[in-house]
Amino acid sequence: MDTKTALLDSAETIARQRGFDGFSYADLATAVGIRKASIHHHFPTKAILGQAMMERYRLVFEDTLSELAKSKHLADGQLRGYIDIYRDALQGGKTICLCVALSSDRNSLDDATLREISHFHDASLKWLETLFETAQTDGSIKNLSESKLEAASCLALIEGAQLMAHASQDVTTFDNAVALLLSRLTN
Amino acid sequence: MDTKTALLDSAETIARQRGFDGFSYADLATAVGIRKASIHHHFPTKAILGQAMMERYRLVFEDTLSELAKSKHLADGQLRGYIDIYRDALQGGKTICLCVALSSDRNSLDDATLREISHFHDASLKWLETLFETAQTDGSIKNLSESKLEAASCLALIEGAQLMAHASQDVTTFDNAVALLLSRLTN
DNA sequence: CATAACAAACCTACTAGCAGGTAGGTAGTG
DNA sequence: CACTACCTACCTGCTAGTAGGTTTGTTATG
Numbered sequence: 181m182d183t184k185t186a187l188l189d190s191a192e193t194i195a196r197q198r199g200f201d202g203f204s205y206a207d208l209a210t211a212v213g214i215r216k217a218s219i220h221h222h223f224p225t226k227a228i229l230g231q232a233m234m235e236r237y238r239l240v241f242e243d244t245l246s247e248l249a250k251s252k253h254l255a256d257g258q259l260r261g262y263i264d265i266y267r268d269a270l271q272g273g274k275t276i277c278l279c280v281a282l283s284s285d286r287n288s289l290d291d292a293t294l295r296e297i298s299h300f301h302d303a304s305l306k307w308l309e310t311l312f313e314t315a316q317t318d319g320s321i322k323n324l325s326e327s328k329l330e331a332a333s334c335l336a337l338i339e340g341a342q343l344m345a346h347a348s349q350d351v352t353t354f355d356n357a358v359a360l361l362l363s364r365l366t367n
Numbered sequence: 368m369d370t371k372t373a374l375l376d377s378a379e380t381i382a383r384q385r386g387f388d389g390f391s392y393a394d395l396a397t398a399v400g401i402r403k404a405s406i407h408h409h410f411p412t413k414a415i416l417g418q419a420m421m422e423r424y425r426l427v428f429e430d431t432l433s434e435l436a437k438s439k440h441l442a443d444g445q446l447r448g449y450i451d452i453y454r455d456a457l458q459g460g461k462t463i464c465l466c467v468a469l470s471s472d473r474n475s476l477d478d479a480t481l482r483e484i485s486h487f488h489d490a491s492l493k494w495l496e497t498l499f500e501t502a503q504t505d506g507s508i509k510n511l512s513e514s515k516l517e518a519a520s521c522l523a524l525i526e527g528a529q530l531m532a533h534a535s536q537d538v539t540t541f542d543n544a545v546a547l548l549l550s551r552l553t554n
Numbered sequence: 555c556a557t558a559a560c561a562a563a564c565c566t567a568c569t570a571g572c573a574g575g576t577a578g579g580t581a582g583t584g
Numbered sequence: 585c586a587c588t589a590c591c592t593a594c595c596t597g598c599t600a601g602t603a604g605g606t607t608t609g610t611t612a613t614g
Contacts, residue, residue, distance in 0.1 A: 570601090
């Protein structure tokens, strides 16, 4: 496999468990099977690696979301799919969304990476807002309020649910937190 | 001022901005005005300091909650107060609840501190559950579902809102996320 | 076809700086 | 005398990053 991809994969996996400060070049070297110094050939600095990691994550996520929007035409199905993405990302409480994981060690991230995170949040909010707009016409979600607020509330709920599930290392925590949101879906 | 208290204060302040790995004994030494090695006299290891910090935080928080429950008798007032605590804790996006901040660098925390965090979550959930039970009799919150799920959902929402507000360094993010929850309060 | 040139990908060996932690000494106080 | 609270000086281990050399495969040229 491509070494650069393998490095990003390892970095993402560990970062999602332990944050950006939670992995070192030494960790990646061991995981990938090359020497620590060789990583600098692919990613001159850790900041560049972080940025690349976050950008790739965002692009894959955006792709997943647009696929989801294509495959499910009703808002409730889309939201269920969206929640499932975050639930699956938990892997039983072991890992969390990269975005949530990096939010904590903000201080050790450079501006470019921070911008990637903002970008990610903005894109998520926009996608959810569209989803709730759809719901207002197809009626597949109950008790609707203003789409912008629904989106903000929804994202915060899901990210918080993930954070708590990670803290307790238990998916049930996630399931309990999103249960009421899911109960608003008609299908 | 008592040095030990000053150390805990500084540690808490920085930890709430940058996480547990975000502050060093050197940082605390500078902040408090003693030498780095002298901190070990008060807290032999960083793990012990972390534990003490989290325990104090939890105790103060529990105290605040019981005061809140005494001063406001209706559930909506209590919930508004609860949300305000988290909103104030943000200080415009600069700091977050210690519990949210530490959830991220789980790996560098010892078992005792992790147990303190669990303890904190459990206490919060229990308090909120009681709040929603109260709401079912006083009718001050609309559209009530099962109290346990309401509590889980509420805590996840607020913690997620705080995380996102911290990421964007903007309280508006928090306000948007909790707006729909607040709209369910009758007063 | 042989070989020289080049670059990509990796290596060993090293640096400076910071982390938490230790050893052992000192000033003040009951 | 003993204790608390602090000090200087140091240690080990880890971090990201650097310098410079080796291997390997491709590509251009006599």
